[in-house]
Each structure stands twice: as structure tokens, then as C-alpha cells.
Amino acid sequence: MPDRxxxxxxxxxxxxxxxxxxxxxxxxxxVIAAAVWIENREIxxxxxxxxxxxxxxxxxxxxxxxxERFDVGMDPRVLRIVAATIPGxxxxxxxxxxRFLILQDISLVREGSRVTCNVRLAxxxxxxxxxxxxxDSESGRARAAxxxxxxxxEGTSDGLVLALEGLSVVVLFGRRYVAVAVEAAVRRRxxxxxxxxxxDSGRPLEESACLAVLRAIDxxxxx
Numbered sequence: 001m002p003d004r005x006x007x008x009x010x011x012x013x014x015x016x017x018x019x020x021x022x023x024x025x026x027x028x029x030x031v032i033a034a035a036v037w038i039e040n041r042e043i044x045x046x047x048x049x050x051x052x053x054x055x056x057x058x059x060x061x062x063x064x065x066x067x068e069r070f071d072v073g074m075d076p077r078v079l080r081i082v083a084a085t086i087p088g089x090x091x092x093x094x095x096x097x098x099r100f101l102i103l104q105d106i107s108l109v110r111e112g113s114r115v116t117c118n119v120r121l122a123x124x125x126x127x128x129x130x131x132x133x134x135x136d137s138e139s140g141r142a143r144a145a146x147x148x149x150x151x152x153x154e155g156t157s158d159g160l161v162l163a164l165e166g167l168s169v170v171v172l173f174g175r176r177y178v179a180v181a182v183e184a185a186v187r188r189r190x191x192x193x194x195x196x197x198x199x200d201s202g203r204p205l206e207e208s209a210c211l212a213v214l215r216a217i218d219x220x221x222x223x
Contacts, residue, residue, distance in 0.1 A: 017070065019172065023198060024066045030054030033103075033197070034063075035215045043067060043074035045219070048081040049102060056081045101153060101214050101221070106145060106207055110136055117144035119210055121152045128155035138205060143167055145206035146180055149213040156221060160186045167209065169199070178205070180212045184220055191220055 018036045021043075025034040030051050037045040046067075050059055059081055067074050082102060104127065105120040115136040120129050130152030134140035143164065150162040165181040176199040184191045195215035197208045 017072070019177075019196060021067065021070055021072075023173070023175065024069075025063055026198065026200075028059065028062050028066070030059050033211045033215075035195075035218070037219070038072060041072050043072055044078060046074065046079045047218075048079070050081050054081075101156070101218050103149075103207070103210055103214065106148075106204075106210055108141065108144075108206060112136075115141055115144055117141070117148045117206060119145065119148040119152050121149070121156075121214075123156050125156070128152045130155070139167070139169070141206050142169065142178055142209040145209040146178075146213050149210045150182065150217075153213075153217055153221065157186060160184075160221070162217060164213075165192065167212075169205075170196075172196075175199075178208045178212045180209070180216055182213060182216045184217060193217055193220055 018038050021036050022034050025031060025036070025048070031048055031054075032051055033049040035045070035047045036043060046063070048059065048063065050056070060076070060079055063079060064074070064076065102122045103119070104122045105118075107118045109116045109118070113136055114133050116131060116133040118129065118131050120127060130148040130150065132144045132147035132151060134144040134147070146164050146167050150164060154160050154162050161184070163183040165183050167181075168179045170177050170179050177196040178199060179194070179196050181192060181194045184193055193216040195212050197212035197215060199205055199208045
């Protein structure tokens with residue numbers, strides 16, 4: 001995400017279109033988080049973190065209706081809906097074919113002027129956890145959540161190294177977002193990854209930071 005791009009430029013860019021679609025999809029009942037990738041006015045990947053018990057058929061139809069309003073193409077087969085928790089084999093099977101990290105739990109423990117964040121992620125091979133401590137401020141809590149998420153994600157693959165290059169709270173389209181940039185390396189592959197996640201009244205800042213990190217790294221890790 002270029003840090004010198006103006007709000008107007010971002011709104012006109014393909015990434016701006018992705019953000020607008022994400023914002024609308026995440027307003028649908030039963031959706032916890034969404035991630036969208038667009039190439040040449042065509043959605044090539046659309047992933048939904050759904051609440052437990054949400055109907056995938058009803059949710060899928062609602063998502064398609066949202067996409068149609070933005071005049072972009074989408075093959076329904078690129079839409080993936082996965083429950084946010086994995087209590088049994090059925091949800092584990094839904095993860096096959098890609099790592100697709102899912103936030104299972106996030107918690108904060110305060111001690112003095114510092115806060116420690118613990119993150120629990122689910123993926124196709126099981127559960128990974130991470131922990132990080134920062135100053136107990138808004139930006140500190142967001143950084144702690146992002147770092148804990150990266151440390152948990154490192155446990156999904158041997159030799160995977162993830163570092164938080166930067167984190168900011170930004171305002172786009174009249175809405176606040178957590179923006180993250182992540183440096184990633186595994187064996188001889190290197191990348192700088194970035195993503196945004198909206199901050200909503202019903203979602204803690206720490207959760208938005210965690211989801212921003214997952215959006216940044218998920219597809220790269222799955223390669």
C-alpha cells in the first residue's frame with residue numbers, strides 16, 4: 001500500500017475498489033471479516049470468515065448481490081466461506097486446499113503500563129498461538145495484536161519469518177482502518193505485504209489489527 005497515495009487516488013484504484021467491496025460485504029449479517037482480490041475488474045479470490053451457524057448458501061447469495069452492484073466480474077467458484085471456529089472435523093475439511101488462517105481467539109492482559117496480547121489461530125494442520133507485549137496505548141495494543149498474530153503465523157511453516165514493518169490507524173472513506181505492512185521470508189522467498197482492516201464499533205481495535213495482518217500474509221503463506 002503506497003504511503004504517499006492520496007485518499008482520492010486510493011478510492012479510484014483497484015485496491016480502493018477492493019476496500020469498498022470489503023466494507024459492504026462485512027456489513028452483511030453473519031460476516032465477521034472478508035478479503036477480496038481483484039485483477040482487471042474481475043474478482044479472482046473472495047474469502048469470508050463467517051459466524052458459527054451462518055448459512056453458507058444464504059450468505060453466498062448475499063455476497064454475490066453485493067458484488068454485482070460494483071460492476072465487476074466474479075466466478076462463484078472463487079468465493080470461499082469458512083466458519084470462524086473449528087470445533088470438529090467438518091470445519092477442518094473446509095480448510096483443505098489452502099492454509100487460510102482463521103482467528104480463533106484474542107485476549108489482552110494488562111499489567112502496569114504494558115499490555116500483553118495472546119492470539120490463537122486455526123489452520124489446516126491445527127492450532128498455533130502467539131504472544132506480544134507493548135505499551136498500553138491505542139497504537140500499542142494494535143501493535144501487540146499484530147505482533148502476536150505474526151508470531152502465531154510463524155508456527156504454520158518451518159523456516160517462516162514474519163516481521164512487522166509498520167502499523168498505522170488511517171481514515172479512508174470516512175471510516176477508520178488499521179493498516180499494516182509486513183516483511184515475510186521463507187527459504188529464498190521474500191516479500192513485503194500490506195493490508196487494511198476496518199475498525200468498527202462492535203470490533204475491538206486489537207481484532208482489527210489481527211485481521212489486517214491475516215489479510216496481508218494469508219495468500220502469500222498458502223503459496
